[in-house]
Amino acid sequence: MDLHRQDGVYSREMACIHLVIFDMDGVLVKIKSSWDYLHMHFNVRDKASRYLRLYQEGKIDFLEWMRLDTELWINASGGRLHRSELVKILDRVPLDDEVDRVVKELRRMGKRIALVSSGIDLLARRVARVIGAEAWVANMLSFDKHGYLKPGGVPIVGVDKSRSVRRIIHELGVEAERTAYVGDSMWDSTAMQVVGYPILLGEGDEVVRRYAKYRIKRLGELLDLIEVLDRGC
Numbered sequence: 001m002d003l004h005r006q007d008g009v010y011s012r013e014m015a016c017i018h019l020v021i022f023d024m025d026g027v028l029v030k031i032k033s034s035w036d037y038l039h040m041h042f043n044v045r046d047k048a049s050r051y052l053r054l055y056q057e058g059k060i061d062f063l064e065w066m067r068l069d070t071e072l073w074i075n076a077s078g079g080r081l082h083r084s085e086l087v088k089i090l091d092r093v094p095l096d097d098e099v100d101r102v103v104k105e106l107r108r109m110g111k112r113i114a115l116v117s118s119g120i121d122l123l124a125r126r127v128a129r130v131i132g133a134e135a136w137v138a139n140m141l142s143f144d145k146h147g148y149l150k151p152g153g154v155p156i157v158g159v160d161k162s163r164s165v166r167r168i169i170h171e172l173g174v175e176a177e178r179t180a181y182v183g184d185s186m187w188d189s190t191a192m193q194v195v196g197y198p199i200l201l202g203e204g205d206e207v208v209r210r211y212a213k214y215r216i217k218r219l220g221e222l223l224d225l226i227e228v229l230d231r232g233c
Contacts, residue, residue: 020114025119042077116136135171177196
């Protein structure tokens, strides 16, 4: 049920935007990176920054980057790190103050909601539940049968989000031209190239600004923007 607001009343069929896909880190939560959040918690940020450079220079692939990062956390925890401990740490990550209001209003407008994140699945699972996402995907950590973290993981998203965005659009049966994507960083640029309504939250950088057609300063402004876009259909 997609609704279009006209003279203060929502009417069906005319809405431009049927689906809103959110990035997570820096958009729905008050941290820029769930990976960096754990690096700071385990006091391994300096070493992790070196691995980031190696990835950016093309000297390691994403899976190796995940392996090196997760090994830092394991070593900082004395060689063993249980899933429950990671969940406890990530449960402290606060959501943006406007999340509840935004998702409630989007549902009232008849919008479908999804989540695509290059962040960590343990946090994405909680956030997806809170926002009522019909579909979500994030990079997965791996654990042994006793629940202890294993080095590496499953790079379902990686940093190129375009494939994940296309898959969600296909699975939900929505046209890419009627999909909005809300992101905040260079890591969102590939996703923005897939959808009809690429929306930048905040300043971003030169890379993401190149592909964003619309910009909002805070999450709550998304509602006004979508209402204006729908009215233009």
